[in-house]
Amino acid sequence: MFRLPIYVLLSLSIAFGGGTWASIRILKATSGFGAITVGPWQAFPELQTADADPYARAHRADDGRLLFGRAxxxxxxxxxxxxxxxxxxxxxxxxxGQTPPARFWTLRVTNRAGTPVAPQPTTPRSLQSWRLLQDNDGTFHATIGGRPHPGNWISMTGGGDVKFVLTLLDTPTAASVSLGEVHLPDITREACDDA
Structure with missing residues (x-):
């Protein structure tokens, strides 16, 4: 007598639970379409525009972060x-390497979820264009790691996978469709503490 309602309830809970789980997993797997890839660096210039795809719009709504417009x-x-x-x-x-032309830029380290990685006390947690040591040709060299280095250095502690986040403000690169002229720094692994 109660077998049919129990089967219906079980089927609906599996359907709704599975659908919700699949949707969340897909949203975490991709940030949308239209990515710009330059070496190891990736950006989504359409993320805040009216041309953004449904996945990008869902990310924007889910994250609750203020994103930059194209300009x-x-x-x-x-x-x-x-x-x-x-x-x-x-x-x-x-x-x-170099960064694209921008009025101001910052470079910081985050975990995979986007939360900034805590540096050691009284050590630099980011680089910015106004306090950067550069060569005469505009290139720069920076070290990111747990041990202090002379020159440009970002302190990084802890464990787990991380991301490097390069934010360009007021840059013509955002509106450019020609990516052949975009140059971003190369990332070379030097040493690991667990090896």
């Missing part, structure tokens, strides 16, 4: 080094 800036993230290995907080990395 305001562009955020590049790197989850792997230039050789394709996942970035880890247990390793130190060297960045060499």
């Amino acid at each position: 305001e800036g562009l955020v590049f993230t790197a989850a792997r080094d230039s050789d394709g290995r996942a970035l880890s907080a247990l390793c130190s990395y060297r960045l060499d």
Whole structure:
């Protein structure tokens, strides 16, 4: 007598639970379409525009973060080094190269969820364009890791996988469709504490 309602209730709970789980998993798996990839760096310039795809809009609604419009800036993230290995907080990395022209830019380290990685006390947690040591040709060299280095250095502690986040503000790159001229720094793994 109660067998049919129990089967219906079980079927509905599996359907709704499975659908919700699948939707959340798909949203976490992709940030949308239309990615710009330059070496290990990736950006989504359409994320805040009216042309954004449904996945990007869902990410924007789920994250609750304020994103940049096309004319305001562009955020590049790197989850792997230039050789394709996942970035880890247990390793130190060297960045060499240039950034696209921008009025201001910052470089910081986050975990995979986007939360900033806590540095050691009284050590630099990010780099910015106004306090950067550069060569005469505009290139720069920076080290990201747990041990202090001379020059440009970002402190990174803890464990687990990390991302490097390069935020360009007021840059013509955001509106550019020609990506052949975009140059971003190479990421080279130097040493790891667990090896």
